Amino acid sequence: MCIRSPKDFWAGLIFIAIGSGFILLAQQYRLGDLHRMGPAMFPTLVGALLAALGAVVALRSFVLVGAAVPRFYAGPIGVSVLAIVLFGIALQWLGLVAAVAVLVLVGAQASREVRLLETLALAAVMIAFSVAVFVWLLGLPLPLWPDS
C-alpha cells in the first residue's frame, strides 16, 4: 500500500478535515428537522458531502497514479502574508502613508530581484498615487496619518 497520487491524498485529507470541522462546529446550533431546518442542518449536510468526497479522493490516491506535490517555497508566500498583515496593523494605528510604505518595503522582499533604492522609490510613488487617487480623487475614508 503506497500513496501513488500525493496531491490527491493531501487534498483529500484537507477536505475531510474541513468537512468534519464544519460538522463539529455546527453541532452547537439547532439541527431542526426537514420541515423546519435549523441553522445546523445545511452546513452538516454539505460538510458531510465534503468529507465523503475527501475520503474518496484520498482513497483513490492509493490506486490512481498522479503528480507529486510541488515544492512549497516559504519565501514569497510568507513575506507576502506578513506584508499584508503589517499593512493592516499600520493602517489601523499609523494611517495610510505608513501602511503603504510598509506594504511595499516588506512585500517587495518576496522577489529575489529586489533592489533597495528602486523599492524606496516605488514606495514613494505608491504613497503619492494612493493618497492622490484613493483619498483625494475618490474621497474614500482612509486615515492618512496616525490619530493624534
Add this chain to the structure above:
Amino acid sequence: METLSNLAFGLGIALSWQNILYCFIGCFLGTLVGVLPGIGPVATVAMLLPFTFGLEPAPALIMLAGIYYGAQYGGSTTAILVNIPGESSSVVTTLDGHQMARRGRAGPALGIAAIGSFIAGCIATLVVAFFAPPLAEIALKFGPADYFSLMVFGLVAAVVLARGSLLKAIAMVCFGILLGLIGTDVNSGVIRFAFGWPELTDGIGFVALAMAFFGITDVIFNLEHKEKQEVFTSRIGSVLPTAEDLRACAGSIARGTTLGAILGILPGGGALLASFAAYMVEKKVARPPRMFGQGDIRGVAAPESANNAGAQTSFIPMLTLGIPSNPTMALMIGALMIQGIAPGPQVMTERPELFWGLIASMWIGNLMLLVLNLPLVGLWVKLLAVPYRLLFPAIFVFCCIGVYTVDNKIFDIYEIAALSAVGYVLLKLDCEPAPMVLGFILGPMMEENLRRTMMISFGDPSVFFTRPISAAFLIAAVLLLLVIALPSLRAKREEAMQE
C-alpha cells in the same frame, strides 16, 4: 419591436455624458490593469471595485462592465506580446498570436483581436437584449425549489467545465458553500462559525476571497516560477490588418462569435470555454488549414471573438436569474449588492434603467475598446516593459486598499492574508479556485431556497422531482455528471483541456 425601443431607452441612458465618461474610464482602467501579466479579469474587477463605490448603481455597473471588457482585451494584448496569458481565456490566443508577434506581425494580431472582439461584442449585445427579457419572464415564475435545482445544475455545469479533477472540483464547491455560510443565519439570527469574532458576523468578504484566490496567490506563483520573458515591444508596426487578413478572418470571426455567444450563457462557461472551443473548431473547419500554431491570423481572430461574445452573454444568467456563471459575474453580483440591489429577474422590471443602460453600454464599451486599443497599443506595450519586481508590490497595494475600502474594516485585510495562505496550499494541490468562488456566492442562496422549499412542502423532499422545472434541472445535472463520467468523453475532455 419592444426590444428595440427598450434598447433605444438604454442607449439614451448609456449615452449621457456622465455614463460615457464612466464607461470610458472603466475600459481604460480595465485595459491598463488587464495588460499587466498575470492579472486576470477577476483580480482586475476586484481591485478596481473601490472606484465605483461613490457612484449611482447604473454608472457603477456600466463602469464595472467596462472594466471587465477592458481586462479581457488587455489580457489578449499580453498573450500576443509576452506569451503569458493575462487570464485563462486568452491562453489559446498565445498559440498563434505570439507566433505572429515573433514573425513581426504583432500589429495585425492586436488589430484583428480588437476588430474581432468589437464585431463579436456588437452581435452578443443584441443576443443579450433579445434573450434576457423572456428568460427573466420565465424566471419570475420560479419557486424556491426551482431555484435550488437551478443552482445545483449551475454548480454541476461549472464543475464539469472546470479544469482538473471532477471530484476535487465538487469538493471545492462544497468548501465554498461552507465558507459562504459563515456569519449570521438569516432565518434564525444565529451567528455561525464566527469563533466569537464580531467581524465575522457579516461573513467573509467576497472581495477579499476573490483577491486572495485570483490576485495574491497568482502573484506568489509568478514569483516562484520566474522565467525569462520574451517581450516584443520594439516593433509593433501598423495595427491595421491587411485586406487579405480581413477576408481570411471574416468566417473565423462569425464562427467564433456564434460559439462564444452560445457557450457564454452556460453556467461555468463564459469566456474561457468559448475561446478554447472556437480555436478547436477553427482548426478543424478553416480552409485552407494553413498553419495553425505557427502564426495563423485566424487562430487569433476566432478565439478572441469567441471570448468577447462569451464574456458578454455570460451576463444573461446574472441579469435574469441573479446567478453568476463565472467568478467575474459573481463579483458583479457582489458589486450590485454593495449598491443595495438584489440581483434577479425583478431587476429588469424594477430597475429598467439599470438593465437596459447596462446592455446599451456593452455596445458602447466595445466601441470604446476599439477606439482605445488601436491607437493606444503603444502605451500598453510600454507597460509590459515594466519589470515584475516593480509591478507586484503595486498589486499588493491595490488589493489591500481595495479590500479595506469595501467596508472600511481592518479585519478584511487580515482575511485576505489568511485566505491567500489557504489559496496557496489548495492551488499547490491542484484544487481550482473558480468552483469554490461560485459555491461561496451560491451557498447562502441555496440554503435559503432549500429551507423555504422544505417549509412549504412540510419536509417532503420529493417536491424537487415533482415540480417540472426543478425536475428538469436536476435531471440535466445528473445527465451532465453521467456524461462526463463516461470514460470516452472523459478522455476527450482531458484532451481538450490539454490543448
